[in-house]
Amino acid sequence: MKQISKVTHPVRTALKAAVIHVLSAIKRHNLGQSFTHLKPHQAKDAFLLLNQLGFHYQSVGDNTYILYAPKGIQAQDLQALEWATDCHWVLAEKSSFLEKQTEELTPTLPFKPLFQKALQLKASDIFINLSQPNATLQFRCQRTLTEPKPLEFKQGLTYIRSLLAISNLTPNESVNQQEGHCHYTNNNQSYFCRVSYLSTADSQTINLRLFNPSLFSFDLHRLALPSELLQLLTQSLPQWRNGMILISGTTGSGKTTTLYALGQFLSRQGKQVISVEDPIEAIQDDWVQTEIKESIGYTFDEALKCILRQDPDVVMVGEVRDKQSAQAAFHASLAGYLVIATLHVNHLGLTATRCQELGIDLGEFKNSVRLQIHQTWDPNTPEQQPTFEWELTSTD
Incomplete structure (x- = not known):
């Protein structure tokens, strides 16, 4: 069953330009109008649009799908969807989807x-x-x-x-x-x-x-950050409009925790934050999350293009792991957006070298990166917190 990250507002979650053109129809949950811009049998675009609107659906075989929709969707609204996907669709209430989720998580599971x-x-x-x-x-x-x-x-x-x-x-x-x-x-x-x-x-x-x-907090004040770094993040970061913050470290050092803490902090400062992740590490309510789905053509590059059309204040990248994600993240930073990303390296001094290996020119790196934070896991510290190194490279 397809499960899409929790969404709270159609404007912030419609990540393709085509969705913007039918925004009024989306607000009324009128699927028929939402799909009229698609050419016949553009199934990939239709499924992608459903994902971005936050709808849940399930394949039941024989080219048939169940759409778990909120109240207000009528059976006749599915005609355009069937036309666009060349599949048969059956309408079910969203409560049925929640019941189905509960069934799937019962103790009868073999694992x-x-x-x-x-x-x-x-x-x-x-x-x-x-x-x-x-x-x-x-x-x-x-x-x-x-x-x-x-x-x-x-x-x-x-x-x-x-x-x-x-x-x-x-x-x-x-x-x-x-x-x-x-x-x-x-x-x-x-x-x-x-x-x-x-x-x-x-x-x-x-x-x-x-x-x-429920057992974890994405609170900057609970990350055991050095006092100078915590002061910089809480007082200066909300004023930054562009550039890049790179959070580096080894596997399991807590990079995503720090990334999410920054996302939560900035969102609660009134910033519009959108993240692109592969996959989403944990569902959050404070910002919009979108997940890479290469099987339907929703690549990292495509996701960044769609996100930037939403004019976010902050773009978060779950992990810069290849040339495509590196190029997209740095280009967004140079285009005037504040980008926060994680990177897998063993030492703070290797961050620039790793970015060069991913195709980023050293000059581009210096012009983009404003702050580097490196985390190291030390099981001997109190409460087993990571230790932090950091380097502020630009105050502009």
């Missing part, structure tokens, strides 16, 4: 023991590895992997296929790499799970990163 064990161990990650005829299970606890536990190969395969299915991914070994997310509820606590799947010629592996938003 419930995995989650229960992870919660018992206070693990941050679950790893399942398959290499026929062997299968193993591991957990990451306090950044340390447990010893591999043997599984029956069939059981491991069932775990992987089930997790892919509820994460809206393809249970198909021929698809080499996929990323998505799912939710799990235990004792009225909701857990957000980032799912990463990788397959090779003779093996498969899946990683689940567990996150409980």
Whole structure:
């Protein structure tokens, strides 16, 4: 089932220019008018438009989809959607979607023991590895992997296929790499799970990163930031109109936590913040989140173009990981937007070098980056907080 990040206002979540032209129709939830700008059978654009409007839908086979729509949508409104997608659509109330979500997260799921064990161990990650005829299970606890536990190969395969299915991914070994997310509820606590799947010629592996938003705070004042850096961020950052802030560190050092804390802070300062993520790490209400979906043509470059048409105050990039994302992020910064992004490097001094490896000219780097923050995880610090280094490169 497709699940789109929570949206609160159609103007802020319509990320394609085509949506803007039919904004009045969107406000009235008139799907018929929303799809009249599409040419016949432009299925990819139609599904993309549904995603960006925050609608939920589910394939039930035989070229048929269920649309879980808010009140006000009529069956006749689906005619244009059927015309654009060349598929049959059935209308269901949005409450049915919520009930369906609840059903999918019941304790009857085959991988419930995995989650229960992870919660018992206070693990941050679950790893399942398959290499026929062997299968193993591991957990990451306090950044340390447990010893591999043997599984029956069939059981491991069932775990992987089930997790892919509820994460809206393809249970198909021929698809080499996929990323998505799912939710799990235990004792009225909701857990957000980032799912990463990788397959090779003779093996498969899946990683689940567990996150409980209710137990975590994206508050700048609770990140153990150096006092000078905290003062800079809380007093000067709201005045910045352009440039780039790069948050660097190794895996698990808390880069996304710092990114989200900055997003929450700036949003509550009255800034319009839009993030592009691959995938979304945790659903947030304070800003608009959009997720890369290359399978339908919604690439990183396309997402940035659409976001900039919304004239945001702040653009957040979940991770600069390749040349495409690096070029798009730096171009947005040079175009006059404030960009906050994360980058995977081992040391503060390697940030510029890593950006050059991703195709960013050193001059472009110096003209864009205003602040570098580097995080290192130190399990020996009180409350196991990351340690921070930072460098202010521009005060303009």
